[in-house]
Amino acid sequence: MKEKIKTMIYHAALKAHQKGILPSPEFGEVEVEEPKMETHGDFSTNFAMTSASRQKMPPRNVAKAVLDHLSDPDHLVERSEMAGPGFINFFIRPSAWSPILKTIHAQKGRFGFSEIGKGKRVQVEYVSSNPTGPLHVGHGRGAAVGDSVANILSFCGYNVQREYYVNDSGRQIETLGRSVLLRFKELLGEKSDFPPEYYQGDYIRGLAKEVMDIKTKPDFESDEEGISFCARYAAKNITEGMRRDLEQFGVVFNRWFSEQSLYDSGKVDNVLKELHNRGMVYEKDGALWFQSSRFGDEKDRVVIRKGGQATYFASDIAYHKDKYDRGFERVIDVWGADHHGYIPRMSAAVQASGHRKDQFQVILVQLVNLLRGGHPVAMSTRAGEFVTLKDVMDEVGKDAARFIFLTRHHESPLDFDLEVAKKKSNDNPVYYVQYVHARISSIIRKGKERGAAETVSGDKPIECLSALEEIQLLKALSRYPDVVCCSAEFMEPHRITFFLMELASLFHAYYNKHRVLTEDPGLTSARMSLVLAVKEVIRNGLSLLGVSAPETM
RNA sequence: GCGCCUGUAGCUCAGAUGGAUAGAGCAACGGACUUCUAAUCCGUAGGCCGCAGGUUCGAAUCCUGCCAGGCGCGCCA
Structure with a gap:
């Protein structure tokens, strides 16, 4: 309907120009809005005001010219009028609305779809929580937002792929292994001071017990072997748990992409070599730096540390390059808002590998305040005490959780009250x-x-x-x-x-x-x-x- | 200190690309079930859109400066 009104205005302006009433053939974009007030009609345009200077005429004269040349073959408009400084208001004939029903019944579930995506391949990466602990409510919001965005883009003609990036490499995984191994040793009767930087949650003990079932006696050749075994076992186990929870949440990914695989396949080395060949990395203080400041970041960033280990950023560069190599024209990452400082360097990396800035977008999702009856639910990540996504789903249901996560703009913080979410009112x-x-x-x-x-x-x-x-x-x-x-x-x-x-x-x-x-x-x-x-x-x-x-x- | 986000009714929040007299829900008060599901509806009330300037025909929206809150500024992830 709105489009039809736009066309009517454009044609009226064109006709007025042909008759010499409007001097300029440049009309710009015709904007039509739905006024808040009923007395301003069903649709309204500011066309006369925006083109007044171009036409070198007072807005109201432009409006009159348009009104005089309106043609309405479908007889949609009951009446139209000029108002205020030069608005043109349209009042739609009441019976002109009902044909929409025919469209809806014909298109059924496809009603509202569009082709604006033109089949373009787009990847949405979301959740991507580290496999070091279960998903909590915050991840749930990210999952709801990412999944819904993917649904919507798909509905609008994009070819969408949903991906989860598994950070199954690096220090945190090693820490995970150490944490489980230490709990394992505790189960064997060894006394230990559990370090505060290790993962504290009870689930670590659970994992240690499972390891115990497999390894009935402490038959690890060395701590190193134990750590590596526990790390692999725990990460795999936690990832499987996430997959199950997300499935219960109605979120299913096309692909779970392993960070480790980027190292195994040499993709991290390759991308660094490539950047080196193109003069975009340099050595300083024994480390290797990427010139992200050339692409708008405030400073350059380390990709290989003094000790020779790659930073998380290095594999991220390789990961994002790989996304485009796989043929995605647009890449959308859904991140927690606390990572916003990471955007400029990631964007720089994308641009450095030859892609346009607008091919990479980040949706930032603000944190969730979990409440019960108006009072904050205590959550401490350090102590490993948090309410998991699964807890919330089991208590309030998948539908309520997903819907409530989407009742706010993703960048505004959300109060999630468990009691309200359960209420049937x-x-x-x-x-x-x-x-x-x-x-x-x-x-x-x-x-x-x-x-x-x-x-x-x-x-x-x-x-x-x-x-x-x-x-x-x-x-x-x-x-x-x-x-x-x-x-x-x-x-x-x-x-x-x-x-x-x-x-x-x-x-x-x-x-x-x-x-x-x-x-x-x-x-x-x-x-x-x-x-x-x-x-x-x-x-x-x-x-x-x-x-x-x-x-x- | 620098950067990003937020500030709208008592509370929680919508107001894309600047539009006319500022929008919901909750809470408060008063009403509506012999009816297709009352998990509903109707009515009343509630506002220097953080503050101060600027841009223009016109600003909650854009620009600048302040104030308040959140987050980020590692050879961590």
């Missing part, structure tokens, strides 16, 4: 939205019992949908494709969440005021068509968020 937005789906499902069932089933084809006359609440619902449904598009463009799933809450609110209001199943078959059919469309869009939107749409509640 208006406080809890997920049920508010899902309830719409269940209510409509119930109406459909009742309708079928009454033999109204065959009237639900969606192709029946729908002119009788003229109540205010019906027009509002139709307008909201018409907006959905635009919402999805924006959500994809800005990588902001919360736009869909908010849209769904608004649509749900409109539906509940409608439901309370009007009956769908009436004595009038024509009216009943039209209303069935409307609520079926609402149901379809609710399900459609929820699926982009990774939330289910129940038939009954």
Whole structure:
């Protein structure tokens, strides 16, 4: 609808120019918005104001020229007017909204899809938590955001791959091995001072017990062998646990990419050699530095330390190069907001390997404050005490957790209250939205019992949908494709969440005021068509968020 | 000290590319179930959009400076 209005304005301006009323043929982009106030119509444009200087005419004269040349072959507009300093407002004929139902019923679950991605290959990497401990709530938010962004991009015509980067190499893994080995030795009766820099959580003891089951006696040749065995065992085990938790959370990756594999295949060495050949690395103070400052970072960064070990950054350079080598045109990383200082150097690395700056984007996800009944839940990573993602899922359910994670812009901190998330009331937005789906499902069932089933084809006359609440619902449904598009463009799933809450609110209001199943078959059919469309869009939107749409509640 | 993010109703938050009189939910108060699911709805009230300047026809939105909070500034990950 909005697009049609844009076209109308453009054509009117063109015609006015041909008749010599508007001097310039340059119109710029025609912008159309939906005014907040009903008295300003259904759509409004500031076209006259933005092109006033170009046309060298007062805005109101430009507006008049456009208004005088509007043509409306589909008869969408009931009336149009000039307002204020030069706005042009359009009032849509109420019956012009209902054709959207036909589109929805024809496209079903694909309604709102688009081709803006043009099949472009894009990779979304998310969660990528170190395999040194279970996933906690913060990772859950990252998972929800990343997964939803991937869903949305895919829906908008991108060829999306979902990837998890496993940091299964380096010091932290060694520390993990040491931690497990030490607990293992404790189980064998050795006294130890467990160092504070080791992983403290109880799960380490659990892993040590499992190691004990495999190695019934301390038959490690050396500590080194023990560490390496425990490290490999623990990392594998923890990664498997993450995979299970994420699956329960509805998140499934196309690929789990091992950091270690980058070393094994020589890709880290290769990328450093390549950078060396191109003069982008240099030695200083016994270390090897990458010239990230040439690409906008505030200083150069070490890739090989004095002792000869590569930094995490070195494998990250190799990893990101590999992403582009695999053919991804766009790479999106979802990171915790505390890593934001890492963006400039990563971006520099991407540019250094010959890619455009805009081919690499990072979505920063802010932290989650876990509450219970308004009071903070104590969590200390150092002491290894934290509420895991699995705990939260088991307590509040997958749907509530995912939905609530997506009720905020990803860059604003989120209070997650376990009590609220469990509540089955208006406080809890997920049920508010899902309830719409269940209510409509119930109406459909009742309708079928009454033999109204065959009237639900969606192709029946729908002119009788003229109540205010019906027009509002139709307008909201018409907006959905635009919402999805924006959500994809800005990588902001919360736009869909908010849209769904608004649509749900409109539906509940409608439901309370009007009956769908009436004595009038024509009216009943039209209303069935409307609520079926609402149901379809609710399900459609929820699926982009990774939330289910129940038939009954 | 430098950099990034945030600051909107009592609380939690929306307001993309600047648009007209600032938007929800919660909490508070008052109403609505003999009806297709009350996990719902209707009504009332609530605001120097952190502060001060600037840019222009027009600013919550853009620029500058302050104030407050969070995060980051390693040859850690």
